[in-house]
Amino acid sequence: MIKSLSTFILLLTLTTTAFSQEGRSIRGKVIEQTTGAPLPGTTITVKGTSQGTTADQQGEYAIRVNPGQILVFSFISYEAQEMTVTENTKTLDVALKEDLKQLSEVVVTGALGIKRAAREFGGGAQVVSNESLNQGKTVNPLFGLTSKVAGLRINMYDSKVDPQIQITMRGSRSLNRAKNAPIYVVDGVPVPEITRLNPNDIENITVLKGANAAALYGSEGVNGALMITTKSGTRGRGTVKFSNTTTFSQVFLLPPAQTQFGQGVNGVYDPTQAESWGPAFDGSMKDFGPVLPGGSRHKLLYAAPSRDNRLDLFETGVNLQNDVSFSGGDEKTTYFFSVQDVAIKGIIPEDKSHRTGARFNGTRKFGKLNTSYNVNYVYFKKNTTPDGPWITAYQLPANFDFNSMKDWRNPTSFASPSYFFTDLQKNPYHQIDNIRDLNEQQTVNGKVELDYQVTPWFSAMYRVGLFSTTTQTRSTTGKFEAAGRRNVNGSVSDGSNNFRRLNGDLILNFNKTFGKFSTRLILGQNFRSDYTKTATISSSNLLLPDLFNPGTRIGELTGSSGITEYRSLAGYGEFTGGYNNYLFLTLTGRNEWVSVLSKENRSYFYPGVSASFVFNEAIDALKNSRVLSFGKVFASWNKTGNVTLDPYSLNNPYSQTNGFPFGNLVGFTPGARYPNPNIQPEFVTSYEAGVQLSFLNNRLNFEGSYVFSDSKGQIFNATTSRATGYSSAVVNAGRLTNNIVELSLNGDVIRRNGLKWNVGFNYTHINNEVKELYEGLQSFNIFRQSYANIGQQYPSLQVSDYQRDPQGRVIINPTTGEPLVATDPVHLGTMVPPYQMGISTVLQFKGFSLGAQFDWRMGGWLYSEIVPRMYTAGTDPRTAEFDRQPFIFPNSVIQNADGTFTPNTTVLSKGDKAFWTKQGEIQINTAAKSDYFKLRELSISYALPAALLSKQKVVREASIGFVGTNLFIIRHKDNQYGDPEYLYNSTDGYLSFRQVPPYRTYGFNVNLTF
Amino acid sequence: MKKIIQLVLVAALTVSFSSCSEFLEVNNNPNAPVSENLSLSAKLPAALVSTVNQETGQLNQIGAFWAGYWGTTSEGVNLFVDLKSYNGPAIRHQRDGIPVWENGYTNLLYYQLIKEQAQTEGALVYAGIAKIMQGWHFTRLVDLYNNLPFDDALQGTLHPTPRYEDGKTVYEKSINLISAGIEDLKNAPAGVGPGADDVLFKGNKTLWIKFGNTLKLRALIHQSAAGDPAYITAEIQKIQAEGSGFLGVGENAFVQPGYLNTASKLNPFWENYYRTVQGASTGNHQDLRPTVFALEQYKRRNDPRLATLYVSVGTDYKGVLFGNPNAEAQYNRASTSAFKGPQENGNRPAALFKTATQPSVLMGSFESLFLQAEAAQRGWITGSAKTFYEQGIQESFKYMEVAASEFAAYNAQPAVNFDQATNKIEAIITQKWLALNSLSSIEAWSDYRRLGIPAIPNSLDAPAPTARPLRLMYPESERQTNNAEASKQGSDDMIKDKVWWNR
Structure with missing residues (x-):
């Protein structure tokens, strides 16, 4: 198929038209009317001809024209200006006026990368500019979007050297928690991830929120689309930009620890026990750990430290970003070339990562054929230790001296794993040095696009994109020979993971205007092929401590490999009809064939319709309103099909475990997931209606929309009772509805004398509800404590609780003093905050700019798994609340024989380890509201005045700035566990004991343009 | 130009539709067999090994604590706390539970x-x-x-x-x-x-x-x-x-899939409770100890199995107290008797640990014989309870590497001899308990729940003195x-x- 298309494209490469330039030369400068700043990139064209040029970085231009011809000066979001050239004109300086009208008519990158005016858009769309995206100078571009777009929720969920991100748009449509992320489309090509994309390369991101906008991208677009447009060069003088950002990260929000009691057992000091169940700190020097080889014993001050010793485990992370870009172009070609280097040193000692990426974007015109090509190569490397050190740290006694434990290689030191004070925990520094994960990844992403303008009303385009990652991993554990638990087996595991996606679209684009009617028809055909191959080879028993190769193993070699293929084909179409440029109607349809379903089920069709109406231009009374400058209403209906199934899910695969094969004896067991060969596509029906208003010459902008979506027949992996024989089942069931309100308000509070203060606010309320589950079930377990319950929001937190009397007091066992555990779990609320708000503010005065982004989320619940472990270890403050003495359980009652309850004033509960360990299992003790308000980003920058720079010719622009993220946070008072945003492994409302605490960053940046 | 458009449309559509089904035929799992690919003989061994792993692992461990066989050293005071303190919610916990x-x-x-x-x-x-x-x-x-x-x-x-x-x-x-x-x-x-x-x-x-x-x-x-x-x-x-x-x-009923002395193919009981594949003593071997009560039962009967089961400390066998919440020095690792294996037995097989490739015990003949002894004693089946009882002891001796010649003297003792026992059921269950030690401990716990035999002391970490699991x-x-x-x-x-x- 590709072959036949390339022949076609060759056919299309027909003619080129020649340019001719004559007349006299005119020079000039284009400036911004209010500030007087130059407007580089302004397009200057000779009216009625194809001649033109662009202004350079000083806003200066030169062009040849004949007297009497008219020059048109245009620049995006400025009012175009026409100037007639006379016989005497030699220089022509122009001041362009900001066209506030056009601000509300931004150009959005629609489906298939086709740019169009926002006015004809029948759905929610928001454009985030390069400047806004890079305000916090984040390494991952997605993180730069956080809280800036109504309806988009982004959580960073770890603080290591390669932070991962969870992203959902307009809540959850799928009960399959991994399938609610939007599709990423880079320059028209859908890619599986954009984590490694250099944010500085991004011109803008258009966030298409509704299923309608993304319908043409296929099923993945059901969750909306992030349309990323990377930079391209502009005609005129070449530009070189350099920027450096250096930020520092510091850990914060550690779960609090008690500082009253030290190590020991049942109130008695024990030098070799790690848990903090010993006596109260007394300020004496005590033996610490076992007897050392020389017969001596290490001693440690048994005293509550004045600061949190656990902080010593962490270092200040350093993040260094250097970017260089070159861009330029002429009439026929443009180019953009960039190189970025990001080096991160983590907050855990020795953790580091390095990313080097380069991008080349180019375009060239051959007459009617426009070609463009992008290549992005990224090399990423990281070297980290797994979760161990921090998991150890929060279970150690408060007086543990981290700094003294680095000398573990000394065989006679108390830091040596042979003599570490306990054998039930490891020396964190031994873990750091000895257990390493290396990861090297190369990403190649590119596209070639050929667009041929066949006739003025018809163009044909073919675009093929490749996204490939090659990941090599190596995990090693150094052998350390010692007795019992202190012994560490040497192990190595080498892995490789190769992923390749090929995506091709043929798009035929028809445009025709009939009087007041405009029409556009897009017909397209798409193929996609994803191929993954993984292989690991490992040994868990190495001969030598510092040679990591399965070849030096003892015993057998282990390893596995796997190939996964996914393919799809689609045919699609979109028709837009417009009337008088204020009323638009769009119809879409797509039929998709996917490889992962059975032959009978794999073809499915989904349609959509949307409309928009710019009413202030249609209604005479509003046409010249001084108050209302723009007004649009829009609405849409879409039914989108989706297949969230992974390849090979229609059968239950068997595998060999438990040591099989033993010689020639094989032994296969089935997987724990019940397969369903008859899985069908799921469908989401969504309705959206909204309004966009601009007032007072676009000084105040408002957008509001209401969305209702209804997902039916969902494909998800339902957790099932183990008594079914399986831990989960793939089912086509469940119905989930979403009622969503999105509001955003943006306005210039002050706009005078070079002072501009802009404030923006966005608000999202997502009220989702589980309507049906399969087989008449009322409740479905999704992941640990999260459930889908009919009639409730999804996912909802359900936890074990105490038995309580009608007043909510805890019933205790009158003989043991133990609180009784309720049989049924209690429902607390949704684990996703239903209210999300973002507040942004930008204050600009001359060269100064101050920007801040606040993030506010309310109404959700979270659950922490770190606390039960800290209860058991005796490090949680609650375990010291009653001085470890028997106590009356607060607000407890005793059940009388007649069923009534008497407040407990006499029965004591044991305050010992066994008691508190049990309380840790009562999950309500570790649940809290996840409300927060945080200053997500703060940036202050200062651009050196042009006057200062005019004395030399090298540097054209320069600015310096301060950036910070997470500078402050307000949490719900019950949440002592961590940052509520900071979720484990893409879960909802779930904090794990594995997670390293979050960090805040601050630093500075320098930008230079040459 | 219109012709070209038509050509392209027709080409694109025909190409895509004709090759459509072929292009999409990639959903056969290339990585793992499905049920239809596998014969029964490829499935049965895995099922039996899975069964015996659970019996000799998880279940035997619960039973060994609750039937009075095992406790932990003072160093291991924080191990198995959920089992020692009868923490039901922790044991049922989805991830950290059993x-x-x-x-x-x-x-x-x-x-x-x-x-x-x-x-x-x-x-x-x-x-x-x-x-x-x-x-x-x-x-x-x-x-x-x-x-x-x-x-x-x-x-x-x-x-x-x-x-x-x-x-x-x-x-x-x-x-x-x-x-x-x-x-x-x-x-x-x-x-x-x-x-x-x-x-x-x-x-x-x-x-x-x-x-x-x-x-x-x-x-x-x-x-x-x-x-x-x-x-x-x-x-x-x-x-x-x-x-x-x-x-x-x-x-x-012993399961032997062909264990090998190499990583992940050892007898799991050996690898869990005795030695790793490197030959290092495992954490469990370091911190699991017989209870004082268990040792007393063997000592009281001059039981020759004592010497094949445990390592002596000096001239005596020293146990621990189940559920002891305190870390007392007398119950330290060094002061108490560990399980014996070949390394402590002159490279000869010991009662529980013989070789890294020993078969796994699903059910020993001794268990069957004691079941028959009880059934006969209750008059359910024909046959002599005494014979089953004595055979049960002899089969246990055999499994625990005690010479057959030791039986006569052992059986002559009033504390052992069936004829001299006043409570025959108690005698049978007690000998069953001595034979099932660490092998099918979960059955010994069921016997205790049913009959209260033997008189196992409660965990010192029990929520109340009389509270039992x-x-x-x-x-x-x-x-x-x-x-x-x-x-x-x-x-x-x-x-x-x-x-x-x-x-």
Whole structure:
């Protein structure tokens, strides 16, 4: 198929038209009317001809024209200006006026990368500019979007050297928690991830929120689309930009620890026990750990430290970003070339990562054929230790001296794993040095696009994109020979993971205007092929401590490999009809064939319709309103099909475990997931209606929309009772509805004398509800404590609780003093905050700019798994609340024989380890509201005045700035566990004991343009 | 130009549609076989190994603590706290708990799928084995959880929330299932069936039938005090009518898939409780110790098994106190007796640890013999209780590497001799308890729940002095996925609620 298309494209490469330039030369400068700043990139064209040029970085231009011809000066979001050239004109300086009208008519990158005016858009769309995206100078571009777009929720969920991100748009449509992320489309090509994309390369991101906008991208677009447009060069003088950002990260929000009691057992000091169940700190020097080889014993001050010793485990992370870009172009070609280097040193000692990426974007015109090509190569490397050190740290006694434990290689030191004070925990520094994960990844992403303008009303385009990652991993554990638990087996595991996606679209684009009617028809055909191959080879028993190769193993070699293929084909179409440029109607349809379903089920069709109406231009009374400058209403209906199934899910695969094969004896067991060969596509029906208003010459902008979506027949992996024989089942069931309100308000509070203060606010309320589950079930377990319950929001937190009397007091066992555990779990609320708000503010005065982004989320619940472990270890403050003495359980009652309850004033509960360990299992003790308000980003920058720079010719622009993220946070008072945003492994409302605490960053940046 | 458009449209559409189905044919799993690819002989070994791993791992460990065999050293005071303090919610915890229920049903599924395939293929031996093994697992689960799904179980999404049945009913249905399995085995044509893939009895149908009968006897013995003697009598009569009898002297249900002394292929009991593949002492070996009580029982009888089971400290054997919340020096690792293995025994096999590739004990002949001794003593079966009792001790001696010649002197002691015992049942159960030590400890715990024999001291970390574990709570995973059914069963308190045969 590709072959036949390339022949076609060759056919299309027909003619080129020649340019001719004559007349006299005119020079000039284009400036911004209010500030007087130059407007580089302004397009200057000779009216009625194809001649033109662009202004350079000083806003200066030169062009040849004949007297009497008219020059048109245009620049995006400025009012175009026409100037007639006379016989005497030699220089022509122009001041362009900001066209506030056009601000509300931004150009959005629609489906298939086709740019169009926002006015004809029948759905929610928001454009985030390069400047806004890079305000916090984040390494991952997605993180730069956080809280800036109504309806988009982004959580960073770890603080290591390669932070991962969870992203959902307009809540959850799928009960399959991994399938609610939007599709990423880079320059028209859908890619599986954009984590490694250099944010500085991004011109803008258009966030298409509704299923309608993304319908043409296929099923993945059901969750909306992030349309990323990377930079391209502009005609005129070449530009070189350099920027450096250096930020520092510091850990914060550690779960609090008690500082009253030290190590020991049942109130008695024990030098070799790690848990903090010993006596109260007394300020004496005590033996610490076992007897050392020389017969001596290490001693440690048994005293509550004045600061949190656990902080010593962490270092200040350093993040260094250097970017260089070159861009330029002429009439026929443009180019953009960039190189970025990001080096991160983590907050855990020795953790580091390095990313080097380069991008080349180019375009060239051959007459009617426009070609463009992008290549992005990224090399990423990281070297980290797994979760161990921090998991150890929060279970150690408060007086543990981290700094003294680095000398573990000394065989006679108390830091040596042979003599570490306990054998039930490891020396964190031994873990750091000895257990390493290396990861090297190369990403190649590119596209070639050929667009041929066949006739003025018809163009044909073919675009093929490749996204490939090659990941090599190596995990090693150094052998350390010692007795019992202190012994560490040497192990190595080498892995490789190769992923390749090929995506091709043929798009035929028809445009025709009939009087007041405009029409556009897009017909397209798409193929996609994803191929993954993984292989690991490992040994868990190495001969030598510092040679990591399965070849030096003892015993057998282990390893596995796997190939996964996914393919799809689609045919699609979109028709837009417009009337008088204020009323638009769009119809879409797509039929998709996917490889992962059975032959009978794999073809499915989904349609959509949307409309928009710019009413202030249609209604005479509003046409010249001084108050209302723009007004649009829009609405849409879409039914989108989706297949969230992974390849090979229609059968239950068997595998060999438990040591099989033993010689020639094989032994296969089935997987724990019940397969369903008859899985069908799921469908989401969504309705959206909204309004966009601009007032007072676009000084105040408002957008509001209401969305209702209804997902039916969902494909998800339902957790099932183990008594079914399986831990989960793939089912086509469940119905989930979403009622969503999105509001955003943006306005210039002050706009005078070079002072501009802009404030923006966005608000999202997502009220989702589980309507049906399969087989008449009322409740479905999704992941640990999260459930889908009919009639409730999804996912909802359900936890074990105490038995309580009608007043909510805890019933205790009158003989043991133990609180009784309720049989049924209690429902607390949704684990996703239903209210999300973002507040942004930008204050600009001359060269100064101050920007801040606040993030506010309310109404959700979270659950922490770190606390039960800290209860058991005796490090949680609650375990010291009653001085470890028997106590009356607060607000407890005793059940009388007649069923009534008497407040407990006499029965004591044991305050010992066994008691508190049990309380840790009562999950309500570790649940809290996840409300927060945080200053997500703060940036202050200062651009050196042009006057200062005019004395030399090298540097054209320069600015310096301060950036910070997470500078402050307000949490719900019950949440002592961590940052509520900071979720484990893409879960909802779930904090794990594995997670390293979050960090805040601050630093500075320098930008230079040459 | 229009022609070109037409050409392109036609080309694109025909290309895509004609090659469409071929292009999409990539959904056959290239990485793993599916059921249809595999013969029964490729499935049975894995199921049997999975069963024995659970029995000798998780279940034996719970039993060893609760039947009074094991405690921990002072260094290990913080180990196994959930078992020592009877922390029901922690044991049922989805991730950090002990997934007895989950593993039990997983094993049941393995046999369910084998059973279904065997029935389709008419492979009666496999079908029979699968039924008997399902009987094993269902009764085992009832012993721990009481009421649970039987008819509705193991059918995937057909019954997404399987209905629970009364523990007694499940027991009866399990016994019937075993009977059906025995029937299949008897009806199977000679010479057809598993061979080496039967890692338990190497395709010996007679042993399978005896094993089935022994399981049925065990299930009946469990309900000795449950107040339905007529049922027991009727079932015993069926076993006798069948006529193959029970596992006897030299007839052990040991699983040997061909363990190798290499990573992940060792006998798991060895690797867990004795030595790693590198030959390093395991954490469990360092911190698990016999209880003072257990040592006393052997010492009181001058039991020669003491010397093959444990390492002496000086001239004596020193134990620990189960659940001791304090870390007292006298119970340190160095001051107490560890399990003995070849390394502490002049490279000769010891009672529990013989070699890294020793077979796994599913059920020893000694257990069967003590079951028969009790049944005979209760007058259920014919035969001499004394003979079964003495054979049971001798088979235990044999397994625990005690010379056969030691038996006569041992048996002559008043504390051992069956004729001199005033309470015969107590004598049988006590000797059974001495024989099952660390091998089938979960059965010893069931005997304790049923009869209170021997007089095991309570955990020092028990929530109350009289509080004993009586069952496990329904797991959190079940509360999360099938709560309506689980809730109908009422309270599942670990120290309050008994299983049906223990009432």
